[in-house]
Amino acid sequence: MNVILEEGPLSTIAEKVLADERIDESEALQLYECRDLNALGTLADICNNRKNRRRVSYILNRYINYSNYCILSCAFCSFARKKRNADGFQLSTEEIATIAEQAVQQGITELHIVGGLHPSLPFSYYTDMLHALKNAAPGMSLKCFTAIEILHLAWLSKQSVIDTLKELRAAGLNSITGGGAEIFRNEVRRRIARGKESAEEYLDVHRIWHQMGERSTCTMLYGHVENLADRVDHLRQLRELQDETGGFTGFVPLAYQPENNTIPVTVPPTGVDSMKTIAVSRIYLDNFDHITAYWIGLGVKSAQVALDYGADDLHGTIQEEKIFHMAGADSPQERTKNEMIQAIEETNRVPVQRNTFYEPLTLHGSSSQKQTSDEESSAVSPGNKKQEKAFI
Numbered sequence: 001m002n003v004i005l006e007e008g009p010l011s012t013i014a015e016k017v018l019a020d021e022r023i024d025e026s027e028a029l030q031l032y033e034c035r036d037l038n039a040l041g042t043l044a045d046i047c048n049n050r051k052n053r054r055r056v057s058y059i060l061n062r063y064i065n066y067s068n069y070c071i072l073s074c075a076f077c078s079f080a081r082k083k084r085n086a087d088g089f090q091l092s093t094e095e096i097a098t099i100a101e102q103a104v105q106q107g108i109t110e111l112h113i114v115g116g117l118h119p120s121l122p123f124s125y126y127t128d129m130l131h132a133l134k135n136a137a138p139g140m141s142l143k144c145f146t147a148i149e150i151l152h153l154a155w156l157s158k159q160s161v162i163d164t165l166k167e168l169r170a171a172g173l174n175s176i177t178g179g180g181a182e183i184f185r186n187e188v189r190r191r192i193a194r195g196k197e198s199a200e201e202y203l204d205v206h207r208i209w210h211q212m213g214e215r216s217t218c219t220m221l222y223g224h225v226e227n228l229a230d231r232v233d234h235l236r237q238l239r240e241l242q243d244e245t246g247g248f249t250g251f252v253p254l255a256y257q258p259e260n261n262t263i264p265v266t267v268p269p270t271g272v273d274s275m276k277t278i279a280v281s282r283i284y285l286d287n288f289d290h291i292t293a294y295w296i297g298l299g300v301k302s303a304q305v306a307l308d309y310g311a312d313d314l315h316g317t318i319q320e321e322k323i324f325h326m327a328g329a330d331s332p333q334e335r336t337k338n339e340m341i342q343a344i345e346e347t348n349r350v351p352v353q354r355n356t357f358y359e360p361l362t363l364h365g366s367s368s369q370k371q372t373s374d375e376e377s378s379a380v381s382p383g384n385k386k387q388e389k390a391f392i
C-alpha cells in the first residue's frame, strides 16, 4: 500500500486523479508536501500515460542569442550585460542568417531565438532578422522572443502588442517562447525581477498571441526565493489562461541555477524538488498536453528520471545554450539526435521527433514498430489499468 493513500486526505486526492477529475490548488499543495515521492510519481505517470502513452518527444532545435545587452537587471539573471561589459555581444542579421544556413544542413527544424532588452537596436533589426532567417532557411520554424521582449518591441515600434505581433508574424515569426514567466506572484517577482513585466502583462502577451490563432509554450523558474504556494499560484494562472485560450502547447518548468547572480540562494533545486515539480505540474495542469523535462537545467540523467514522474518531452538538441550555463548549469551544451533518442530509449519509452507545435515528425521504433505499438497499447489499457488498480 502506498503511503500516499495511508495519509487520509491524500487518498481522496489520489482517487480524484485516478477518476480523471481536476484537483484544486490546496490539493496541489498537499501533493507538493507529500513525503512519498514514488507514489506521487506513479500518479503523475498515470496522468501522463493517459495523454501521451509511452511516447517521449524531442525536437531538433538550435538556440541563438542575438545579444545579451539588456536595459534591465533581473536579480536572478546571469546572462545580461551592459554596454560597458567586455563580454557583451550582439550579432548582425547576416551572422544570424549564416547560423540558420548551417542549421538547415544539420537537419534542424526550429530556431529558438531570444536576447536581452537591447538599449539601442531599432525595431527594424528584429523584422530584418526574421526576413533574413526566412530567406536563409525557408522551411525553418522560428520560435522567437519572450513576452517581455515582445513588450519591448511594441514600445520600440510605438504600436499595440497585437499590431507588433502581427508585424513580427508577417516577417516570419512562427511561435513565441515561454521564457520570462519566472514566478508570477508580485512579492517574489519584485525580489527577483524588478522592472520586468507583470504576471498580467506576461499572460496578456500570450493571450493575444493565442487569440491570433497562434501557439506558445510557458515556463516557471523554481527553486530560488519562492515557496510552494507561490509555485501553485503560478500553475493556477497558467491553467486559467489555458482554459480560456487552449493556446499553450506545453509547460516547461525551469530549475533555477545559482551562479553569477545576486539571489541569496547558492544551490540549485534538489532532484526530489524537481521530480515533485514535474509530477505536481503534470497532475494539476490537466489541460496541458505536454510537460517538458528541460535537461539543460536538470542534467540529462535527472531529465531521464523525470520521464517516470510525468514528463513526456525532453526538449531539444539546443546546440549552444548560454543563459543557464552562464548561471552555472553543468549539463552539456548540446545533445545530438542519436543521444536524444538513446536517452529516451533507455527509459523504455518510444522516442518521437516533434516539431515546434509538438506534432510528431518521426516515430522511432528501436526494435520494431510492433514493439512500439505493443508498448503504446499496454500503456493505455491492460498494463496501465493494472497500475491504477495497484495504486488504489
Ligand code: SF4
Pocket (backbone or CB within 6 Å): 070, 071, 072, 073, 074, 077, 078, 079, 080, 115, 116, 117, 148, 196
Ligand atoms: S532575465 Fe531577461 S529581462 Fe531580465 S536582465 Fe536577464 S535578459 Fe534582461
